[in-house]
Amino acid sequence: MPTTSSLTIDHEGLGIPAGSYALPSRGAVDHLGEDTHGRFTEHFAGRLPLAALTAAEAAFLREYFFDQFADRRQRSLEYFGRNVPLRFRDATHDERAAAWAREVASDPHTARSVLVLGPTGTGKTHWAYGALRAVGHAGAWMPWKAVTEADLYARLRPRPGHDSEARFEEIARTQLLFLDDLGAAKPSEWAEEVIYRLVNYRYDHCLPSLFASNLTPKSLPDTLGARVASRLTQMCERIALKGDDLRLTRGQA
Ligand SMILES: Nc1ncnc2c1ncn2[C@@H]1O[C@H](COP(=O)(O)OP(=O)(O)OP(=O)(O)O)[C@@H](O)[C@H]1O
Ligand SMILES: [Mg+2]
Known part of the structure; x- marks a missing residue:
């Protein structure tokens, strides 16, 4: 699975701001089930729509990406405050x-x-x-x-x-x-x-x-x-x- 991508993420469907995000590793998604990593691979390759993921998988992705967004925003606003x-x-x-x-x-x-x-x-x-x-x-x-x-x-x-x-x-x-x-x-x-x-x-x-x-x-x-x-x-x-x-x-x- 690629580590970063901006093209294969369904930003709109997930309700996350546009931008590039790191994709989750196998280890990060194992707890969701055996098939999840393979389904995510298919999804990010554009072969499986978001709607075909389980609710738990979609919720995981939303949170996984939103955490990255929130971290970047905080870092950026702190930099602004300092400079x-x-x-x-x-x-x-x-x-x-x-x-x-x-x-x-x-x-x-x-x-x-x-x-x-x-x-x-x-x-x-x-x-x-x-x-x-x-x-x-x-x-x-x-x-x-x-x-x-x-x-x-x-x-x-x-x-x-x-x-x-x-x-x-x-x-x-x-x-x-x-x-x-x-x-x-x-x-x-x-x-x-x-x-x-x-x-x-x-x-x-x-x-x-x-x-x-x-x-x-x-x-x-x-x-x-x-x-x-x-x-x-x-x-x-x-x-x-x-x-x-x-x-x-x-x-x-
Ligand atoms: N939207 C705003 N709300 C509150 N204060 C503002 C706003 N825009 C400008 N100011 C204040 O008005 C003053 C003049 O603004 P600023 O220095 O940005 O003007 P400028 O167009 O860059 O001027 P100059 O051409 O001389 O560089 C500053 O004290 C700034 O803090
Ligand atoms: Mg000025």
């Missing part, structure tokens, strides 16, 4: 963020990335952290990294004794990346190349990313370069936030 900046620790998510998070949990390589656009203070960073939390709620264990474009350059700027390329790869390869304030840093040929390489890496490897920017859709190519703008347009769902600067209207500390 979210204090200001955004209570960031909430809306239905669009929840839907995106479910896609990421179901299959990170087919999930679209997200480009959050809007003027200063409309809640882009809040939205993105809310979406990162939502990924945890959706049951995906995915360690993420978050960095602003300006901090990215500061971290990668070549200097003696510092392996910039290794740092770049660490960030580029992260399973889930939030790149904030895109287009707000001081432009230079070097900076343009870094952003191109980063976006292109995420694009080529189908890695889910959240980007947030104050730029308007029209100004993306001029500010980020046509190659970056073209990739962002194809790989991202766009979320447009509107309204007043919440920092001024909410007046919080």
Whole structure:
């Protein structure tokens, strides 16, 4: 029996969230009866419908998979709690963020990335952290990294004794990346190349990313370069936030 699969599990029938799960070993199902392991093998191979399993077998599978979902969710939410900046620790998510998070949990390589656009203070960073939390709620264990474009350059700027390329790869390869304030840093040929390489890496490897920017859709190519703008347009769902600067209207500390 294979150890993991996302294709052969009847998520809907079992009432468990989409995603990949480890399948139970023979030892884990022995107590259900002699035939169970063979029936599960047939079931996961798509030759025996869920309805043909006994109620006890179906209940076992539901619980076996749900435990994995609950573990991943807990791990992910703990990671969020440890890594979210204090200001955004209570960031909430809306239905669009929840839907995106479910896609990421179901299959990170087919999930679209997200480009959050809007003027200063409309809640882009809040939205993105809310979406990162939502990924945890959706049951995906995915360690993420978050960095602003300006901090990215500061971290990668070549200097003696510092392996910039290794740092770049660490960030580029992260399973889930939030790149904030895109287009707000001081432009230079070097900076343009870094952003191109980063976006292109995420694009080529189908890695889910959240980007947030104050730029308007029209100004993306001029500010980020046509190659970056073209990739962002194809790989991202766009979320447009509107309204007043919440920092001024909410007046919080
Ligand atoms: N949905 C929300 N509920 C409660 N507070 C929010 C919400 N959205 C944003 N805020 C708060 O409003 C302020 C501005 O939000 P945020 O920093 O996300 O804006 P931004 O669009 O990223 O701004 P900038 O373009 O300057 O980076 C923050 O203090 C944030 O905590
Ligand atoms: Mg912001």
